[in-house]
Amino acid sequence: MQTHHDKELSELNNKLLIMASHAESSVTRAVQAVVNRDEALARQVRADDEVLDRLEVELDEMGVALLAKAPLARDLRLVLMVMKISQNLERIGDEASKIANRARDLAQEAPLKINLDIAHMARLVIDMLKGALDAFVKRDAIAARVLIPRDKDVDALNKQFQAELVALMTQDGGNVRRALWLTVVSKSLERIADHATNVAEDVVYLCEALDIRHTGKNPPSPTT
16 A cells, blocks of 8 residues: 555656656747747747746645655655756756747748758757656666767757857858857757756666766766
C-alpha cells in the first residue's frame, strides 16, 4: 500500500512531468513559428510560459513542504532535484518566449537571404531536452551522461550562425535588424541546450549522489 509520503512524492514527480511536457511544447512551437513565419503560433508560446511560471511556483511549494518532513537521503535528493529541474524548465520557457517574440518580428519583415538552418539546430536542442527528461523518468544516469557532450555541437552551431549573421550585417546595413533578431533565436536555442545539460547533470546526481558540474561535464561513472 502506498504511504501518504510516497503519494506526495509521486504527485511531485508527476507535476514535474506535466511541466516538462509544456516546456517541450513551448520550444517546439516557438521554433515552428520562426521557420513557418507563423505569428499566431508565436502568440501561443506566451500562454505556455505563464503555465510554466505557475507550475514552478507550485512545485517549489510542494518541495518545501516535503523538505520540512526531513525525508530520507534518497527522497531528499529527489525533492531537491525536482526543484532544480523545474527552475531549468521555467528558464527554458523564458527562452522559448524570446524566440517567439523574434518570430513575430521576423514574420512582419521580408525573409533574409541567408541559409541558416535554425530547424536543424532546434532538432538537436529538442532532442537533448527530451533525452534529459526521459533519463529523469527512467532514472537512467548512463543516458544522461551520454547526452551531456552533445551540448558542444549546439555551441559550435551557435558560433557558426553568429559569425554568418555578423558578416551579413557588415555587408548590408539593411540586414541589421533582422539579423539581430536571428542572433537572439540562435542564442536562446544555445541556452536551452545548456538548461537541458543542467537537467542531465541533475539526473546523474539523483541516481548516483555525484555532482558532476564543473568537472569536465562527463567524468567516468563510478560504476565503470
